[in-house]
Amino acid sequence: MSVHSEAACKKCTYFDDHAANGQHADAEAGLCRFNPPVTQPEPDSHGLWPIVAKSDWCGHFETGTTVN
Numbered sequence: 001m002s003v004h005s006e007a008a009c010k011k012c013t014y015f016d017d018h019a020a021n022g023q024h025a026d027a028e029a030g031l032c033r034f035n036p037p038v039t040q041p042e043p044d045s046h047g048l049w050p051i052v053a054k055s056d057w058c059g060h061f062e063t064g065t066t067v068n
């Protein structure tokens, strides 16, 4: 079975369905925490976590790892 048929951000260790970068929360989306935040819109603002769809996936998809 290929990773394509099993992978989904909603099942990934690095998916966070918490808040969506301070914007209106989307029930079908969350944050990917695989990499550090990126792209600060303004010098004094926070970086942004990438927003991903629950049904999306990437080559870093992983399950079973505990992130503390």
Ligand code: SF4
Pocket (backbone or CB within 6 Å): 008, 009, 012, 013, 014, 015, 031, 032, 033, 034, 052, 056, 057, 058, 059, 060, 061, 062
């Ligand atoms: S983008 Fe990749 S690493 Fe991030 S939550 Fe989705 S599958 Fe996981």
